[in-house]
Amino acid sequence: MSLIVRNASVDLGARRVVDDVSITLEAGEIVALLGPNGAGKTSLMRACLGLLPLTGGDVSLQGVDPRRLSARLRALRAAYLPQRPQAVWPVSVASLVALGRFAHGAAPDRLSPRDQAAVDAALEACGLSDLRDRRMDHISGGEKARAHLARALAQQAPILVLDEPSAGLDPAQALGMAHILRARAASGGAVLFSTHDVALAAGIADRVVLMRSGRVMAAGAAEQALTPDALAAAYGRSGRLTRVDGGYAAVFTA
Amino acid sequence: MSGAWRTFLLLALLSVAALAASLWLGPVALSDPFSADAATRTIVWEVRLPRALTAWLVGAALGLSGAALQGLLRNPLADAGVLGLSGFAALGAVIAFAFGVSFLAPTMAIVFALIASALVTALAWAARGPASLALIGVGLSSFAGGLIALALNLAPNPGALADLVNWTLGSVEGRSLNDAAIVGVALGVGGALIFFAARGLQALGLGEEAAAAIGANVNRTRLLVVLGAAACAGGATAVAGVIGFVGVAAPHLVRALSGHDPARLLWPSAMAGGALLALADVGVRLLPTDTELKLGVAAALIGGPLFAFIAARLAARGGEA
Secondary structure, eight states, X not given: XXXXXEEEEEEETTEEEEEEEEEEEOTTOEEEEEOSTTSSHHHHHHHHTTSSOOSEEEEXXXXXXXXXXXXXXXXXXXXXXXXXXXXOSOOBHHHHHHGGGGGGTOBTTBOOHHHHHHHHHHHHHTTOGGGTTSBGGGSOHHHHHHHHHHHHHHTOOSEEEEESTTTTOOHHHHHHHHHHHHHHHHTXXXXXXXXXXXXHHHHHOSEXXXXXXXXXXXXXXXXXXXXXXXXXXXXXXXXXXXXXXXXXXXXXXX | OOHHHHHHHHHHHHHHHHHHHHHHOSSSOOSOTTOOSHHHHIIIIXXXXXXXXXXXXXXXXXXXXXXXXXXXXXXXXXXXXXXXXXXXXXXXXXXXXXXXXXXXXHHHHHHHHHHHHHHHHHHHSSOOSHHHHHHHHHHHHHHHHHHHXXXXXXXXXXXXXXXXXXXXXXXXXXXXXXXXXXXXXXXXXXXXXXXXXXXXXXXXXXXXXXXXXXXXXXXHHHHHHHHHHXXXXXXXXXXXXXXXXXXXXXHHHHHHHHOSOXXXXXXXXXXXXXXXXXXXXXXXXXXXXXXXXXXXHXXXXXXXXXXXXXXXXXXXXXXXX
């Protein structure tokens, strides 16, 4: 098992943002976290990586409590894409992606052939090969999002934790991102990602976890878990997930 | 030839030119600085060379600490002067001078720079945007200024006051090889600490949490830079007084040559800072003023507007470097 979260609770200040949550993630599997803003998705993911302390329960990252691992050993097990990834300095796309090799001991300007191959593969997978020498402040929002995803892929960690990787992507790019995640899972990777796109989650995730106010409202295969009742309970609006042309559509009404 | 070599050669040439100019040029015109007559030898080797070396090393220490602080705080306006490290270092040195323990001045300057460095990092860590960081620096600098005034006010020997005030203005006039050695050692120690933080600074370009997530030890990086920048700024200030803006200007110039990667800015910023300050020192010696213009005053006159210009450009881009 790649990731096991048992009865985890997280407090931010006086507020309980994750409340008694249990989830699992296996190698080769994609799990999507769904839920309204403030449901606790980001806090849960950060706790999974040991970036936030737990108030209760425990997390096991490939059998080890992530809080007991050094930053480097943690990074070799799990790659993380934050919700609003930053590139403070306008370095080149390739340099940014090369930072994914940090835990492997590489500096962006001194890559071993193995590091270089990982960077090239990540750039290729995200369709950025032609933009590798462009500066981060000279590319579009969607290209920036893909560059940060490529940075996480280049880390080549067995577990990928992505906070809203499809935010800011157009529908075609979101599908492209979905293909990348599927390919990662097909080659044995474990992927946990959050999204507000219910249909996208249903389309690519093996299982979904629907949260609200820090608690799990429903979990399981998308069609079983995302019932109108569960969607209404989570989002406060009546919603329905339907199959359309081999994919899914999610419709919410007042 | 790779970009790094080109940058190195250019900055090395500029540094050598600045050092050569400072041996040749000055209030006393010399036709041949390498002539064997006694007066020339004294002027060149006992006055101008130590002064030029001190200027270069002080500039290098300030340029390096500026580049490291900018990487740590993810802000191109960070600099030992702007953030109050130099002011605190001057306070430490002033206390040592005013209370008759001048041999402790370098140590006191470094210790006080360390206090300021730790304070500003703690306060500025969570602050986003150039404005808030500059404001924290303004607060610390003003506080240091007030404390310097207090130390002068309470100094047991009022006769030395004028000298002390003069000293805080920043200058390398009349400095010896011994002074150059003090900055040199501080730069060596600070540079070694900062060198080990270089990769961490690259990682911090992703933000604090993402840096930790790619495997960087953020606390270690922060500690190394806080100590290294304090050693550099403290050593520079102990010898030359407060000289501001070199730490802003040097990395700013180097970015045009070697890009924005914070690790690759470090040693070029040191060389550029050294060359800038050595050239500026030649400049103040050649100005036809009755009293020599203080280097710190000249740096503020040139650096202040440059700082405002960079800040305005940053603000126009919404705070992005």
